[in-house]
Amino acid sequence: MPRRLTAALTTLIALAAFTHGAAQSQSFYQGKTVRIVVGLGAGGGFDTYARVIGRHLGKHIPGSPTIVVDNMPGAGSILMTNHLYKVMKPDGLTIGHFNGAIILGQILGQKGIEFDARRFEYLGAAVKEDVVCGLTKASGITSIERWRAAKAPVKLGGVAPGATPDNSGKILNAALGLPVQVVSGYKGTSAIRLAAEGGELAGGCWSWESMRATWRKGLDSGEVIPVVQIVAKPMPDIPNVPLAINLAKTDDARNLILVGVQNSSAFARPFALPPGTPADRVRVLHDAFHATLKDPAFLAEAKKAKLAVDPITGSEMKQLVADVFKLDAAMVAKLKAALY
């Protein structure tokens, strides 16, 4: 079928959809397969969220399509996200799930990025990434005061440039002047945790949800101490751990923390559709996505898997992403200097 004809048909469908929204989409999704393509490997955190959501999403879409979760790992999910932008069809049958850190990467000019994050149709996210830094008692850094007074740089584990543990450590150093040495190259936060337990590292900064689940015993016994949290308001279970943003002395420092870690936590785990997906299908999928996140059956499964649920809507996410692109050149330069 010639492209022009396809385009005409798509327009026609879109027009028809505009008038008969729900009925049209119902017949559209009937008997179809919707794919959630995860830009990271099977078995990881991103993958698990997508799979648990995928199990319940179908029944909230009119026409009850089959939902399939695939993985297309590569380049920290840049590979899949480029694909979502350029290759995958905007037909409302493909949902991408990727690491939102690469959105910041786009602004900072990270190589390999061929998408424009502003143009995706966001469904939102199931959860924010609230970053907390946990350090071992053995490291001696048991409070922010001790950290400030440390004579040698405190070793925090990193995964790769642009990853949350790396960005967090570097921002703490740049914004608060805390002595930090990010030792990068660990294969995930589990490896960082192991190295900290073995005494090789002092600790690391990553999502509190994951840290408190996987480092439960250390946190309970006091071997691991949350020293600082890089979030807007304290996590309910650690109300007395200081907020990084309150420790910042200058506007620049506050901005670095906001842009480098805090705001991006809201778009850390986006679900998005290719640019140009018909508006009615975006709406159907968006509503279904958020209905799923409220579905008791989904919540029970998420609870069992210890997955936190703290939804962000598509429009909230679109706004947050758009905000990042409004940064002035001086701030981008500062951010770049801090992170790379």
Next chain:
Amino acid sequence: MLAEMAGAFASGLTLVFTPAALGLMLAGIALGFAVGILPGLGGPTTLALMLPFIFTMEPAEAFAFLLGMAAVTATTGDITSILFGVPGEPTTASTIVDGHPMAKRGEAGRALGAALMSSLVGALFGAVALALAIPIVRPLVLAFGSPEYFMLAVLGLTFVAALAGDSLLKGLTAAGLGLMFATVGLDPISGTQRYTFDQLFLWDGIGLVPITIGFFAIPEIIDLAVRRTAIAREHFTKLGGVMEGVKDAFRHGWLVIRCSAIGAYVGIIPGMGGSVTQWLAYAHAVQSSPGRERFGKGAVEGVLGPGAANNSTLGGHLIPTIAFGVPSGVTMAILLGAFIIQGLVPGPSMLIPESRGGHLALTFSFVWTIVIANIVTVAVCFIFLNQLAKVTRVRGSLLIPPVLLLIYLGAFAEKNAFQDLYLVLFFGVLGWVMEKLHWPRPALILGLVLGPLAENRLFLSTDNYGAGWLLRPWVLVLIALTIAGALYPWWKARSARRREGAGAAAEPAMAGSAGSILFTLTIVVVLGAALWQSLDFGSRAGLFPWAIGFPVLALALLLLVIQALGKEKIPASGVAAPEPGIPAGVVARRTAAILAWIAGFLAAIWLLGFTIGGTLLTFLSLKVGSRERWPITLALTAGAAAFVYFVFERALNVPFPPGELFVWLGLA
């Protein structure tokens, strides 16, 4: 404490022996059995494809299912490796080296018996190691930091000497090439792109699956097509020898145990999976057995060692996954996902009895699953062994199209990346050239798998400790072991020479020397270009390529000079005419034809997609390529089409890309 352990051990068994768990385990075993046998399709890929099914299972059932599957792929993968010379799993490539020559010699039964028996011993050893490690695993693993991991990788590299085959110089060069291939991708620390040619799919490095498949499967397919025979060259009336192989495992019992230990303990180290342990075990078998020249030509020890190690690795692999939630490989990363889905947090609680809120009995049920799955599999294999081995008598022309289709499928399904198919082709041709010119392929693979681990841990060590890490006690022990490991083969060769006098007859190889020189020259040029490009990497990302590249370049140049002067020595036994009885012109014509078919499959899949393109080429290569009769052509083609369409496209929902032709026409 001990009573608690024993109690949990027993209740672990009852967890496995519920009807649901047992049934799912058997389903997992059946699946793993098939996946192991089918070349190309790997265990981890299948585990990932099965993840959606475990949501509705209880934890004990889910792990009985997944582990039952994972536990047997290495065993049945050995079968394919031995019979076809095509790795059934990336972790069973090493059983080809000696197992397949045995099959060609008509000793398939004996090789299979040996592989199965050693697999069983290895798996049981791994399970026991896991059970014993459970109480003491935390201090054991925590004693090892980045410096120790680095030294273990270096120690592993000294095994290259044993994998080098005829020529140590070629072995070292090949290992160096492997290390250089390992630097392809994003440098993990600075994020610099190394040798990625602006291709995103190369950012994460070259995948082990496409390399192993291409490296070992393609040369064998070419060989089979050129000879136009069945796999077994010599006719044999009865398979026999199965019991002989079983006896071999006991005859060399101590070797089997040692190799099981290598598999289990090396498997604990994150980053060292069965794809490493098999080669370490193979190298160990070569080093510790008399008559080194027998290896590569069908020495049963070369089957027993890796057969044991690739099975015992699973037990070792599970240790850090269960105790710390640190996956030591791809399989474990996927299992970790299963833990999360099941609401289990790997870590200390897995080692605490249920009465105190832990999951110890569940952990012990893993041990039982491995034990039971392997016993069942080996028993079933023994029953069907004769049927299986008959495959070696099927003519090659019927085997080639389905095998080609499967390896392309497997290469794709691992990461759903079409570019991996090009890697299969590239490494297939490289592997074929290396085989023809007597370059040791295992040495390259070992360099490739150990490279990233070594580089990563070296930088982590120096970042964390400066140069001080060199003085850590375990590092000193490992340095001593490395030196001993490096000197031992040399010392052994010297004392052997002294005993035997002049040594085996070795004569300069004149035949094919132009090709050899050309290949070595290509290596020199490519290495030079690689080093030139690495000047842009910066000191951090460039250090490893330089540290490896310059010595390897020097070795390759030395080799080039030796070859150019006509002084290269290849043992007389190693230069057997490649295809006895077939005129050189025919060999060349058939080689060109099969290379065209191999590339044609890829082109057809690219143009028409997996289902249509793969089916069409299966049909064409059967009917046009080898002029098979209509009934068999149609039956095989239909089988291939049904397999790809129903299993992959429909049941498993593998996202095959549409054929480019349909994209152009706007149909997809």
